[in-house]
Amino acid sequence: MEPLRNYFKDIAIHNILDVGTGNGGFLHTLQNTFPGAKITGxxxxxxxLEIARQNFPDVTFLEMEAENLKFEDDSFDVVSISMALHHLPKVKKGLKEMKRVVKPDGYIIINETISDHLNPAQEVHKMYHHFRSHIDRMLGRFHRKTFTKDAILQILKETEVPVQFFFEHRRNVNLIEDEADLELRIDKMKQMLEKIKGHPEHDALRLQVDEFRTKAMEHGLQAATNLVIVGRKKIFT
Ligand SMILES: C[S@@+](CC[C@H](N)C(=O)[O-])C[C@H]1O[C@@H](n2cnc3c(N)ncnc32)[C@H](O)[C@@H]1O
Structure with a gap:
């Protein structure tokens, strides 16, 4: 992400914590932005975490929740969270923990898919993502719909994370190149539906699969826009 690299090009960053690191989807961006920094996920x-360990042997991985970080106060130069804010059962508690463990002059980076500012192909992606999150919730997994841009900025205001810089990141790549790609997505949706077979909402969700097919054929499928935010622990003038 070029704007992120430019922002940090003259800032010395030695150690980073990536919260909700998952398979390590944000680690390449962190390694490119902060070459040589020590990263913990x-x-x-x-x-x-097992998958992430195989792919990123130089990164330290620990099993932990954002809402209960087992690190001392003021430990990291950067604390990041990517595509995971809407997975946190207690978002504000998670952000407060991130703020606690970042150094007083450190940075908080948030990379999060948003539900507005989307073109029609991205709206199709939102439909797919919200279908998945709906089924996750029915299965008892915490997974909310994606936030709007303003909702994220409001949460940061309420958790007193001063925003220093933000930008919207779009990839403009059609994720469905041919019919086979589309069928793969639809198969995944059908596999998810299988998990809620017999549930009263099953039929309504099945209709969403047909709607997804129609809209994807009409508009294509593009990853939703991400909001990328650089926040601080306290206000610097
Ligand atoms: C969509 S993945 C994002 C992975 C990666 N950061 C990326 O950018 O691709 C969301 C991650 O949030 C994690 N997660 C869920 N609840 C969490 C919590 N309470 N604290 C930290 N991470 C959590 C999930 O396990 C999952 O790996």
């Missing part, structure tokens, strides 16, 4: 999901 935390996530409560054991299987995801």
């Amino acid at each position: 935390i996530d409560p999901n054991t299987e995801s």
Whole structure:
């Protein structure tokens, strides 16, 4: 992410904590933005951490929740969270913990998919994502719909994380190149539906699969816009 690299190009960053690191989807961006920095990734999901360990041997991974970080106050130059804010059962508690463990002159980076400012192909992606999050919730997993841009900025205001810089990141790549790609997505949706077979909402969700097919054929499918925010622990003038 070029704006992030430019922002940090003259700032010395030695150690980073990536919260909700999962399979490590944000680690390449962190490694490119902060070459040579020591990175620790935390996530409560054991299987995801196993995959991340295989792919990023130089990163330290620990099983932990954002809302209860087992680090001393003021430990990291940067604390990041990518695509995981809407997975946190207690978002504000998680952000307060991130703020606690970042150094007084450190930075908080948030990379989060948003539900507004989307073109029609991205709206199709939102439909797919919200279908998944709906089924996750029915299965008892915490997974909310994505936040709007303003909702994220408001949460940061309420958790007193001063925002220093933000930008919207769009990839403009059609994720469905041919019919086979579309069928793969639809198969995934059908596999998810299988998990809630017999549930009263099953039929309504099945209709969403048909709607997804129609809209994806009409508009294509593009990843939703991400809001990327650089926040601070306190206001610097
Ligand atoms: C969509 S993945 C994002 C992974 C990665 N950060 C990325 O950008 O691709 C969301 C991650 O949030 C994690 N998560 C869920 N609840 C969490 C919590 N309470 N604290 C920290 N991470 C959590 C999930 O286990 C999952 O790995």
